[in-house]
Amino acid sequence: MKTPKIIVLVLITFISFQTKAQQKLDHAIWDQILLINVSEDGKVDYKGFMRDSSQLYQYFTYLSDNPPTASWSKEETLAYWINAYNAYTIKLIIDNYPLKSIKDIKDPWGRQFFKINGVLHSLNELEHKILRKLGDPRIHFAINCASFSCPIVWNRAFTASNVDNALETLTKNFINDPKRNTITEEVVEVSKIFSWFKKDFKVDGEDAKAFINKYSTVKIDKQKKKGYKKYDWSLNE
Template identity: 70%
Template sequence: MKAPRAVIFVSLFLLTFQSKAQTKFDHSIWDQILLLNVTKDGKVNYGGFMKDSSQLYEYFTLLSQNPPTEQWSKEEKLAYWINAYNAYTIKLVIDSYPISSIKDIKDPWNKKFFKINGEWYSLNDLEHKILRKMNDPRIHFAINCASFSCPVVWNRAYTGANVESALENQTKKFINDPLRNTITEDVVSVSKIFSWYKKDFKIDGKNVVDFINKYATTKIINQSKKGYKTYDWSLNE
């Protein structure tokens, strides 16, 4: 016996609705916690995150139980994994707080200390096995290693809707930040991020300097002048 057309229509509607609902992730909890505990210039109140730990752990539960699927757009996946990296970096720090540097923690980036969809991950897993393989070098200015010389933490959550403009803004902000990159006619001293991940910036036949110049207010003219700043690993609080 065939099902009535109305029943078939409702079933198809529900399946379509569920499919669409599963292609987006609600980062509003993370957005609220960031607004409360990160200043506009990226200083992090780790004590505040500890006080808001119930909300933070609610967000971890959402991350763990709702990983990206093939149906998600690239923008939604980028937002999910960037937020996950930053949120779990906060967790790593507050689990050992007070500390003066993330390097006070034993092997912080290889430590498998959180689960997503039942699988244990480290921060290096998220960065090297997932985010870098998405072939967008701007992620290096969105993820934060809890250190002063890192790109500043944006005090909003990345979403599928804002991630493109946010990555552009974060990249431009970092490259033109005189505390993290010095680019003048006489002195060129840039972040070691451009050395550690140089191959990520070599896209479409261009090099690291080409990438920097795309966003820099003052362009690098003489590449032979280029050097690297000492990386400050002190906690970004």
């Protein structure tokens, strides 16, 4: 008995849809490059990324050809844009390497130097017009500005299945990292991230202090000294 043509067409369409759905979640190339070129503590081997540039540019092509759509879940969308931000930051650095700081580049966050779906974008657009509008302040501890005082570069790719747990872990690790925040019974000096983006941490009527206390092993209460740590913009290599 022959299968009717209409059923065959439906099956082909369904398989094609499934394949595309699976492809949009595939950040395997980025995951592999990160594992090779980023240490557990977030030190980046930019020369290594330059050696692996063919794989890196394959990933850029993947990002450009597979932008998020309205059908994607929030987790899928978050993973895509965080990976994109970090990958294109790496591109910005290796395109201008060697340098001592991302600030050695003229207007590093405002320059439009990469395309997604044929449209030129800047890192500022990804951060302020897309990622921050997704309403999850934990993104500030997952995206990296190639500098020592930034949250570390996670040496794995974000995916829909790991992004929530990863954001939770990275946020807790950043807040309790004495190199980036000093929170003791006597002194509080936190990252300027909590000043620059204070509006983002006002979740459910709380503020940045409440957000920090949710993750900090030492709670901010009656410490004698409070302020912000000096931000170190030296390259994170």
